[in-house]
Amino acid sequence: MLNPTTAPVPLAPQSILSIRGLSKSYSGGPRVLDDINLEIAPGEIFALLGPNGAGKTTLISIICGIVNPGEGTVRVGGHDVVRDYRKTRSLIGLVPQELTTDAFETVWATVSFSRGLFGLPANPAHIERILRQLSLWDKRDAKIMTLSGGMKRRVLIAKALSHEPRVLFLDEPTAGVDVRLRQDMWQVVRELRAGGVTVILTTHYIEEAEEMADRVGVIRGGRIVLVEEKSALMRKLGRKEMVLTLQEPLAAVPPAFGLYDLSLSGDGSELTYVYDSQSERPGISRLLEDLSVAGIRLRDVTTRQSTLEDIFVSLVETRS
């Protein structure tokens, strides 16, 4: 008979990154990180959004063992980043915010050398694979100083991937990268994830989080003010807006329309209706009917779904 106390207990899926109660101040200054708690699942793409000085780079630097944690613990793959530094560092690839490259080296040499730094045997096939993936194969023999800024950034990604890390940190990966290259880079990140790599990126481009992330965290003044599945976040906070362009301008919103959340702009010729797709408020078709009955004629109608950018701006504004 099966003894219930020895029955196997299903294990909770282990976080690849686990941050508990992390606080940090630089040399006695104010706290730049304040009680950060965060769990990252293997294989997810996590975007950390926050204004300048919020603490994003400090947080990444602590995880990568470059900056000492103050209070709290950080584990990567179950290992403590202070006690088991060599182990955790080998699991991590870091693309730093600042561009630092060895100007006189070739692409091939610098990426191969990075792998060697982790004590791994040479693996030309792996280096070739990542250079091809990052569209750097044609540039493998070029000296780094001859490359454009966007290419240099991709060299940094190649270096970060040279030792086959399980977690990749991208600190502002597409700052100063043009739109087409940015999309290429997003594609690379998706491919990495498909290959099982967990990706944590910081960004100012909300569009980037919206495009890429499975989950989004917002950090402000050293505190994480929100962590949410991106899709849930967009659903929960996503409002829709319908702009009605009128044939004849109005002096004011007619009192009979007080029921609707309407505002008048554009010298009285634009009515904006804000609604929530989940709510029970009077629907669009009724509004259009009521307008027609009131003799208000429309020239044009457009709708807009609020974006992560609106959500982010409202978060940063309302919590200040």
Ligand SMILES: Nc1ncnc2c1ncn2[C@@H]1O[C@H](COP(=O)(O)OP(=O)(O)OP(=O)(O)O)[C@@H](O)[C@H]1O
């Ligand atoms: N080495 C340091 N010594 C003292 N203070 C520091 C140091 N590095 C960062 N700080 C301070 O810590 C705070 C967080 O900085 P951090 O670089 O982590 O922010 P960030 O979110 O990465 O900003 P950005 O978006 O501008 O890159 C800032 O107030 C910054 O001035």
Ligand SMILES: [Mg+2]
């Ligand atoms: Mg930073």
